[in-house]
Amino acid sequence: GITRQYKFNIRLQNVTRLCQTKTILTVNGKFPGPRIIAREGDRVEIKVVNLVPNNVSMHWHGVRQLRSGWADGPAYITQCPIQTGQTYVYNFTITGQRGTLWWHAHISWLRATLYGPLIVLPKRNVPYPFAKPHKEVPILFGEWWNANTEAVINQSFVTGAGPNVSDAYTINGLPGPLYNICSPNETFKLKVKPGKTYLLRLINAALNDELFFRISNHSLTVVEADAAYVKPFRTEILVIGPGQTTNVLLRTKPNPPGNSSFLMAARPYFTGMGTFDNSTVAGILQYGIGNPSPKNLPVPILPPINATAFVANFSSKFRSLANSQFPANVPQTVQKRFFFTVGLGTNPCPKNQTCRGPTNTTKFTASMNNVSFILPTTALLQSYFTRRTNGVFTTNFPTTPLVQFNYTGTPPNNTMVMNGTKVVVLNFNTTVEVVLQDTSILGAESHPLHLHGYNFYVVGLGSGNFDPNKDPAKFNLVDPVERNTVSVPSGGWAAIRFQADNPGVWFMHCHFDVHLSWGLKMAWLVLDGKLPKQKLPPPPSDLPTC
Numbered sequence: 001g002i003t004r005q006y007k008f009n010i011r012l013q014n015v016t017r018l019c020q021t022k023t024i025l026t027v028n029g030k031f032p033g034p035r036i037i038a039r040e041g042d043r044v045e046i047k048v049v050n051l052v053p054n055n056v057s058m059h060w061h062g063v064r065q066l067r068s069g070w071a072d073g074p075a076y077i078t079q080c081p082i083q084t085g086q087t088y089v090y091n092f093t094i095t096g097q098r099g100t101l102w103w104h105a106h107i108s109w110l111r112a113t114l115y116g117p118l119i120v121l122p123k124r125n126v127p128y129p130f131a132k133p134h135k136e137v138p139i140l141f142g143e144w145w146n147a148n149t150e151a152v153i154n155q156s157f158v159t160g161a162g163p164n165v166s167d168a169y170t171i172n173g174l175p176g177p178l179y180n181i182c183s184p185n186e187t188f189k190l191k192v193k194p195g196k197t198y199l200l201r202l203i204n205a206a207l208n209d210e211l212f213f214r215i216s217n218h219s220l221t222v223v224e225a226d227a228a229y230v231k232p233f234r235t236e237i238l239v240i241g242p243g244q245t246t247n248v249l250l251r252t253k254p255n256p257p258g259n260s261s262f263l264m265a266a267r268p269y270f271t272g273m274g275t276f277d278n279s280t281v282a283g284i285l286q287y288g289i290g291n292p293s294p295k296n297l298p299v300p301i302l303p304p305i306n307a308t309a310f311v312a313n314f315s316s317k318f319r320s321l322a323n324s325q326f327p328a329n330v331p332q333t334v335q336k337r338f339f340f341t342v343g344l345g346t347n348p349c350p351k352n353q354t355c356r357g358p359t360n361t362t363k364f365t366a367s368m369n370n371v372s373f374i375l376p377t378t379a380l381l382q383s384y385f386t387r388r389t390n391g392v393f394t395t396n397f398p399t400t401p402l403v404q405f406n407y408t409g410t411p412p413n414n415t416m417v418m419n420g421t422k423v424v425v426l427n428f429n430t431t432v433e434v435v436l437q438d439t440s441i442l443g444a445e446s447h448p449l450h451l452h453g454y455n456f457y458v459v460g461l462g463s464g465n466f467d468p469n470k471d472p473a474k475f476n477l478v479d480p481v482e483r484n485t486v487s488v489p490s491g492g493w494a495a496i497r498f499q500a501d502n503p504g505v506w507f508m509h510c511h512f513d514v515h516l517s518w519g520l521k522m523a524w525l526v527l528d529g530k531l532p533k534q535k536l537p538p539p540p541s542d543l544p545t546c
């Protein structure tokens with residue numbers, strides 16, 4: 001492989017959306033941010049310069065970071081933030097992956113505007129396992145707030161209530177014709193030629209919403225998810241959770257009449273009990289020339305907002321390609337088993353404060369196994385590497401929930417969770433199985449769970465309470481989908497497996513930023529192996545300090 005160098009200047013930029021101009025954080029003045037392109041096997045060096053008042057940190061979502069945990073980026077997990085005026089060079093090699101990934105800021109809610117595609121092409125002269133597309137187009141879904149997103153999440157911390165929802169969904173940063181927009185440039189347009197195949201690289205960069213997506217009068221063929229090939233399948237409607245990426249082939253019509261145009265649209269799949277942005281972003285798929293008027297085009301019909309059965313059926317269609325060239329290395333046996341609940345909970349309202357949580361004496365929070373994770377004031381990986389862990393974290397993250405109950409039935413009377421900075425220690429190469437169980441502590445809700453540093457295999461998905469006596473017999477250990485983000489079904493469970501072959505500290509969290517902020521997160525500490533090539537190298541000299 002070769003080395004690809006990028007420079008990311010984090011700087012302020014004025015941007016107009018929904019008829020209002022706002023100053024946002026950008027990379028190099030672009031929104032969405034620039035595209036990173038590399039081939040499998042290449043080394044990527046991104047020099048990030050912080051030219052804004054905020055602390056920043058960048059994450060290369062889905063990149064395995066084999067023995068390069070110092071470049072992973074979640075603030076206070078693998079590194080201290082890059083402070084104003086400081087620079088940090090992220091340096092990693094892309095190993096054993098090809099497909100669509102993305103990058104985003106990984107501190108507070110700054111990823112609302114700091115995100116972009118990270119495209120990994122196959123090695124030179126290695127073809128795709130599908131026909132070569134005429135063109136490749138990244139399509140990023142996002143969320144736009146007229147307000148400052150830092151103020152939005154900070155207000156939620158103060159009141160204990162859910163944060164204000166976004167004002168629009170976006171496609172490649174544009175809200176489209178179904179919103180109040182003041183310029184036709186606020187609509188994403190994909191110009192296509194008849195009878196060709198396009199590879200659409202779909203990325204859900206929205207903060208708090210899973211999305212349905214459809215293009216009127218066109219079906220799509222799914223070929224890849226989270227930078228791992230899947231057995232191709234056709235669908236009219238897609239579901240994509242925040243953090244997930246999906247590559248689809250779009251075959252354009254051979255003989256569309258005249259200057260045909262069609263709308264594409266995305267809107268949320270939502271199962272929680274709070275408020276959400278129930279609006280639709282649309283873009284235009286345009287054959288031919290001219291400026292089609294989107295007002296006359298039919299909006300694609302999408303499932304109802306809480307179509308959980310539709311989502312379950314869609315999720316069940318994903319299978320690893322699992323052929324001789326791209327085998328599925330599913331751990332067939334498991335050395336460590338975990339059962340983690342994922343869901344909301346409450347914290348007491350501080351005495352001198354007025355709260356608007358589930359009750360006025362409580363604040364909303366979120367937890368795994370009833371532990372709401374508190375970020376330390378220094379980075380876990382630095383503290384582990386320098387053996388200064390006292391007062392930073394403890395290694396007693398529970399292997400089963402602290403509070404036992406019927407997870408999807410009647411909620412418990414006590415919804416309080418404990419706060420802590422707890423990790424699970426794994427020996428190098430341990431084979432791990434985690435059952436992630438949604439809880440109905442404060443309403444059942446789907447959670448897109450993301451693991452850093454690994455891809456995992458989704459060996460099982462189910463509704464209701466996981467049954468350790470019956471469900472494992474139905475696990476798919478042959479061709480389960482390989483992902484970095486799985487949607488734990490609303491009122492259901494997901495079982496994942498991975499092998500801990502990457503030493504370091506690896507974050508696992510809900511990719512809804514509101515739940516991430518509320519503590520639905522934990523970390524794995526994977527110890528070094530015995531051989532030199534099984535150890536995490538020392539940190540780069542420019543690693544930020546806290």
Ligand code: C2O
Nearest residue numbers: 061074243450507
């Ligand atoms: Cu896409 Cu921890 O992040």
